[in-house]
Amino acid sequence: MATTPTPIPAPLLHYLLIQLLLLPYQQHILTLAAPGGGKWNLLLSNIGVSAMHMQLVNTDRVILFDRTDFGPSNISLPNNQCRNDPNDLTLKVDCTAHSVEYDVASNSIRPLNVLTDVWCSSGSAMPDGSLMQTGGFNDGDRNVRVYKPCSDDSCDWQEFDVALRQKRWYATNHILPDGRQIIVGGRGQFSYEFYPKKAGADQSYNLPFLSQTNDPRIENNLYPFVFLNTDGNLFIFANNRAILFDILMESWDLQGGANVTAEVLVCVAPKGSFTNANNGNFVRALNTCGRIRISDPNPQWVMETMPSARVMVTWCATKWQCTHHQRASSGTAGDIGRNPVLTPLIYRPNPIGLRFEAQNSSSIPRMYHSTAILLRDGRILVSGSNPMRTIISRVDFPTDLTMETFSPDYLDPRWYVRPVIVSPASHSKSDMDNSLLLISKLKAE
Template sequence: MALSTSILFQHLLLFLFIFHHPPPCSAAGGSWSLLVENAGVSAMHMQLLPNDRVVMFDRTEFGKSAINLPKCLPDLADCSAHSVEFDVEKKTIRPLTIRTDTWCSSGSLTPDGNLVQTGGNGNGAKGIRVYKSCDTCDWQETPNGMAKGRWYATNHILPDHRQIVIGGRQEFNYEFVPKGAGDDQAIDLPFLAQTNDVNENNLYPPTFLYSDGNLFIFANNRAILFDYVKNQVVKTYPTMPGGEPRSYPSSGSAVLLPLHVKKGVVDAYEVLVCGGAHKEAFNNALNGKFDEALGDCGRIKISDPNPQWVMEAMPGPRVMGDMVLLPNGHVLIINGATKGVAGWDLGRDPAFHPVIYRPDNKIGSRFEEQNPSDIPRVYHSTAVLLRDGRVLVAGSNPHEKYEFGNVLFPTELRVESFSPDYLEPVSADSRPEITAPNNNLEMQYGKHFDISFTVKGPVDPNMISVTMLAPPFNTHSFSMNQRLLFLDSDVPVKDAGENSYTVGVTAPPSANIAPGGYYLVFVVHKDVPSPGIWAKIE
């Protein structure tokens, strides 16, 4: 998997860029490690699988990638791969075959642990692809499996295990995958047409499942609570203050903040939307003027009878960032740029510093800037949480084809990890280690189960919690299906073994709170999470 010799120019250009654009001085914590010098493809899309491997892919029209397929196939444009499976533990890359174009597509991890992936461009616009991970597995594709072409759409797993696929470029409707009786047609969703503007800032609409089974859908700068069964808007939320666009291509990022479950009830549902671009930024960037990105976040408690946005200033502006829920309930804001918008060569001044957002702190003390990477992660960058608590960071290709030299931001094939400060040596004595179950925990809704764990240092029983994270599909600044639950748990009891404890936990009450499928479960002590274990709820 040797890189083109022109990659040497990339390193020189990157050095000069950083020299003339020094990062801010302030930094708090976290560390970076380079995992792979050449992943073969630029990770436009990324999903963690229940065997701890990560599937990455870009688009079939990017030109020849830096990794070849084991066998040159006559029906493909060239012999290179546009998808790989990354074994995180072994740091090995296995090329995969995709025939239909996955450019700006969407997906969800289904309850059986497979990645079902939809849409794209050209011959992939109506495509459905399934990837089940094994040493010899490859993509299975159905080129015309959907009613409409889905380019820049959003997917969400529903309580009945189907995916809903929402929107796409000039598609103001939704449909379901897999198809059931009466599911063969798309259903109109006027809200998407209402939020469409001259730059189509309603793409990849952030979508979250609410406790009553309805969907919170955000597009441009507005949001609704939507009953997809009756095709009715249940509630219309206030426009985000300022009226600036926040969804693609203005590309802010959105996340459902951690849910706290007590006695079968979630106390509040809150959504956080950060960054984005001004209304004029897209056209200005096309003309060579790169406006500063938006530098604030809006937070809204969608479960309130009269919900209102509360605005907060970030440490700096950011567009094309990614928001990653960490096991301790904090939010990592990572990747992106400080000027411009999403699109070919339309971003400038990378946001090298990640930011930690602590939702439970008071306004004014929630953000903390972290140590920077030295790799620009601009358009088509991705980030996902790994089971050990690190965040895998990959991608960045702001060009129509692979470009490894003679450009400001060369196509990025390096894969790195960001380790939040809870992985620093100073936290080692506080870090729990789950001893039972070892992995593959089976959960049933509302049922009690026990987790045994050890902690090297002194334990404060009142600072132990158990969290449960759905691994999302990440692309274009949004992580589809991402949700973190603080489970209803007892005060842990001391076991006979040295430094050993057991905590009783109650599983989520319903599929509306946690759709069936695979999750990562963590024990958290003093904001320091254990390595996770895989769990399945059904």
């Protein structure tokens, strides 16, 4: 007996028609050539300061600053201002700026006035969008500086003297769920404290982990890596060890955190590299990184291999991947890094062996005291490099005052090709019981 074909339900038919219309687009994506490897673009040849630190604020402007104790910068303070600091180690009266504001939209620089030495200070953004920078060197090691963004040119650094309990040089800051920042460690400091301070709670707290990871005279637990875990604990990495640190001294609202997986990627230097470099033996950097899922009940390290060795690593995290800023391939921080790495890396959460991808190289070495940050449009802003104490040009790695952007291959225009519905017109209506014919074409934006 003959059977009657079962009619295809209208919703399923609509779905199949849409998939059929999308087929040319899908084939186009599959046949795209390999990505272009990213593109470098020089924005400014001289921003006046070498970018030791950078931070994007909520007005789409970037705050940059460098140490104050290396002499004059290449940009003057506005309106004939001068910084009078009897404690400065180089210039007691300095009429140049050591911090600038970069306007992304206009590609312009405005000088700012930072009063005390921010050399290797630490900071983070506050809930209201302000940038808080703490500690530093010499006259700035216990100070707190706050930059509150504005829509005009009226905002500048505000400084609060001796606001910290301890000297904080090479410390690390992290924002907490209650809006305060925790400030961890620093050179010779095996403690932590909070800022802003609460009434009656001005003390610092001993953290034995920092003294346990300190090898005397080897400087290998400066700037400890600090990340807030999904359960409110802190992941702290220093030297070659890590802990999960319980600082839940009060109740914080961490809605939904238990269902979120958190992983940390750490790329460090070979043991003994600082001592070797000080003796003129510039040991090759490691080409490995450790990855650990800190939200697991029993976290374990998994090692990953980069295409090239590098030290002084900087990562910029996007939604699905990370971009690795170039640095040196031997030696260590300071003026004892060698063999610059000009090639950034893309790191994607793909299977092991397929995660790292080299991008196109820059022509500018970015050594000690350089940095990179992610802009809102997905580009990477890169600036700085000054291994020397002063602005010097006749050395292997001179002071660099340029600013450039790197557009990773995920911004390649070839990925912008997408289907556009030609017919029916926008906002057309259709019943689920009737057929609907969609006509589309490919459009490159």
